[in-house]
Amino acid sequence: MDGNAKVGEDFFQVAGLRFQSRLLVGTGKYKDFTETAQAIEATGAEIVTVAVRRVNISDPKQPMLMDFVDPKKYTYLPNTAGCYTAQDAVRTLRLAREAGGWNLVKLEVLGDQKTLYPDVTETLEAAKALIKDGFDVMVYTSDDPIIAKKLEDLGCCAIMPLAAPIGSGLGVQNPVNIRLIIEAAKVPVLVDAGVGTASDAAIAMELGCDGVLMNTAIAAAKDPIKMAKAMKLAVEAGRLAYLAGRMPRKLYADPSSPLGGLI
């Protein structure tokens, strides 16, 4: 979409911030920080998710993510990955706000180590506490349209249903529910987790998602930089196809060449 004014008019807005890119990416699972930086650059993403963890006290001189992925260039979206209770998630994001000074956060409260499926009751509780505390909450949730609506009603600034379990690469498993969530929501809806390859991202965007958030699909590709580019194109293609409006599906053929003038 480089410099294309017409497409440039299409932007993604969350918590009052405008973004050109509808691809949000994680910064985990890469070989090293150099590869992380290169892959993120290739995705064209403007928002990157980051985790909050203890500093390695025994070796504080280890390279830090911030030295490779500039928080002035990218919007850091701190997450609560690894949190299984509302209390842990809120504690983590309060620390994140102090470390970085940002209010925009990604809330995820997990319910089970095997599926990493969200615990929606804990998620609702955490969302309530965070919003009360002044956070702008982008929330990872299941593809349940009722829970999605409840999270929106609480004041979450973006609803992020999973396409499939985190890191599974299975693609959009329940397109009907994703569409139901989009149709009911007045805030941005992003598919978060479960994308495996470029076509999965395109499908999410063709459904009308405002964006896609992914990590493993890029980091675990054989060539992460190439996959990063593929994902950038897929999200743009899916968005354009959604805006263009697809043709109706038909049971029988319809010739593309005119029948008049046949010899």
Next chain:
Amino acid sequence: MQIVLNGEPRALAAGLSVAGLLKELGIDGRKVAVERNLEIVPKSAFETTALDDGDRLEIVHFIGGG
């Protein structure tokens, strides 16, 4: 005095401040957040917050994640 730092016991000089500890550890205070006994220590209070015996301290930063 004895504190628990990121889950590990650690002996420190009495009266050390949060800023003093970060300096001793070689950590850039601008890149981390500090929690003392489950309360956030604002960056602006690093200098003035003196640690006490038995404190539980967490020093965190951002790492790669999805």
